[in-house]
Amino acid sequence: MSIDVIPDWLASLDDEDISFIKRFILSSGSLKEVASSYGVTYPTVRLRLDRLIQKIQVAEDTSNDPYVSLIKRLAINEKLDFDTAKILINEYKKIRTGV
Structure with a gap:
């Protein structure tokens, strides 16, 4: 895959989703840390991650x-x-x- 090509699943995400992914990666995948940085509970972040997973799955389902x-x-x-x-x-x- 070329660096100039953005995968369809990534292109289908909005800016908030991309920001969430960045924060998730920078926190080494710790949902607890992400929840703390957003000032929300763990279940709230877990729900957000689950919805993001669903978005990616729909975009990938050809x-x-x-x-x-x-x-x-x-x-x-x-x-x-x-x-x-x-x-x-x-x-x-x-x-x-x-x-």
Whole structure:
């Protein structure tokens, strides 16, 4: 991989996500230290990391239809609740398969 090429998963992250990743790396992966630096609790940082992991997984999942990926991104970014996202994806898949 060339240094001039930004991976799709990285390009899909916003500035806050990149800042979080930088802080996480600089704290040697210590969520406790990251929580302290943000002035929040460990569970709050753990939830943020879990959401970031989900964002990366969605960006890396090339098997997904672009529409399904969009719905997942909206849910992960809290623009759409997960239950609604599941309904939209399931209905879309039914339409696509003709069921």
